[in-house]
């Protein structure tokens with residue numbers, strides 16, 4: 071059997087302890103462990119000249135990380151503007167935030183072409199290629215154009231909206247047609263599969279999407295949590311609480327995560343259930359993400375104002391209701407924080423999956439598990455019906471769920487946690503990758519594909 075070639079814009083820095091926050095590399099890293107594989111993507115570096123650049127290779131624990139650089143102009147047009155200023159809000163149902171420019175589309179295609187040019191010579195005929203996420207929709211077609219005949223699968227980590235929304239994308243039809251180059255297209259949830267299939271049908275594209283929910287390595291995360299509660303950081307956090315209950319939120323600072331709405335929900339808790347005043351601490355870890363994109367800068371400002379206002383209104387001289395951090399925290403440390411937390415608060419307005427919700431479940435102490443408050447709009451929600459499910463747009467709903475979570479008797483917490491625990495251990499990062507790759511292998515070889523399915527790229 072050939073190698074697994076993973077391709078994604080973001081690659082992990084295999085030798086660094088603190089990684090940039092983000093679930094794609096977390097889930098995939100757990101999935102490629104121990105597999106003969108190469109992970110190809112962006113190095114994270116911007117350089118002025120990429121002409122004639124060499125692919126940088128580093129092999130760690132059997133995985134070869136092969137990376138290339140981008141120019142600042144490519145980073146801006148491909149990553150900031152087209153991927154994160156257009157595709158991201160569109161796929162998260164935020165039509166009012168779209169900004170389309172043809173120059174960004176050109177930069178997007180240019181970077182995809184650059185990926186294809188540098189990846190093609192590294193490939194062997196029996197390799198299986200697995201392309202990830204919205205940054206690389208056209209890559210499969212570009213690899214086909216370069217003569218690559220390997221099996222190629224594609225997985226979308228973020229939601230996909232129905233045609234009534236996605237048709238706002240001026241190049242939607244072209245992007246969807248290019249996906250015929252993939253042998254298998256995977257998404258996180260059944261809802262995303264139905265939406266994407268509706269878009270394919272609307273454009274006359276002969277592709278069917280299938281749902282494969284990503285997970286984590288729960289055994290590994292639990293082990294980290296058990297170690298981390300006893301570490302310096304774990305002990306310090308616990309001592310700093312002075313016996314108060316802890317609500318924990320962990321999210322990239324992204325408007326899809328519903329952070330202002332979450333703050334308002336917590337403020338409602340303090341207002342409507344004053345018995346919690348001085349008895350609870352909300353720790354929100356929100357590392358800055360995509361800080362060069364204007365909408366993300368505005369969100370940061372909005373949150374700083376909100377946190378300041380809520381703390382100003384409810385704090386006492388010896389208690390601060392919200393602790394708010396915008397620097398990343400190592401995942402190993404976070405595991406301990408999850409275990410200490412009485413409540414995991416995960417309230418995205420839309421989220422592909424949300425691995426944090428699964429990490430919270432995995433980290434709990436079976437003898438005294440905490441409660442998970444989870445948005446209906448996280449991809450994880452259909453898998454975790456035992457969470458306290460909320461509509462994040464309704465601050466009172468969040469406040470009620472928080473109150474319930476903070477006061478829930480132990481038997482009820484245990485019952486709910488066992489249901490969630492079974493799910494998190496059943497659908498892991500490893501089963502996700504295995505299921506996807508088995509489905510890809512089960513399909514007819516690309517050598518037998520109908521020639522009319524091959525669309526020449528412009």
Ligand SMILES: O=P(O)(O)OC[C@H]1O[C@H](O[C@H]2O[C@H](CO)[C@@H](O)[C@H](O)[C@H]2O)[C@H](O)[C@@H](O)[C@@H]1O
Nearest residue numbers: 080092093094203227228284421422423424425
């Ligand atoms: O690479 P960045 O621009 O810094 O962003 C980080 C990642 O964010 C997104 O993650 C998604 O994947 C998770 C795992 O499947 C999923 O749980 C989450 O709901 C998604 O938002 C993005 O899709 C990745 O490409 C980024 O690397």
Ligand SMILES: O=c1ccn([C@@H]2O[C@H](COP(=O)(O)OP(=O)(O)O)[C@@H](O)[C@H]2O)c(=O)[nH]1
Nearest residue numbers: 091092093094096322398399401424425426
């Ligand atoms: O300071 C932080 C914040 C988050 N994370 C990790 O980043 C991932 C976030 O993944 P998720 O699927 O929840 O959302 P995404 O950021 O990919 O949209 C999780 O594994 C978190 O533990 C981290 O390591 N440090």
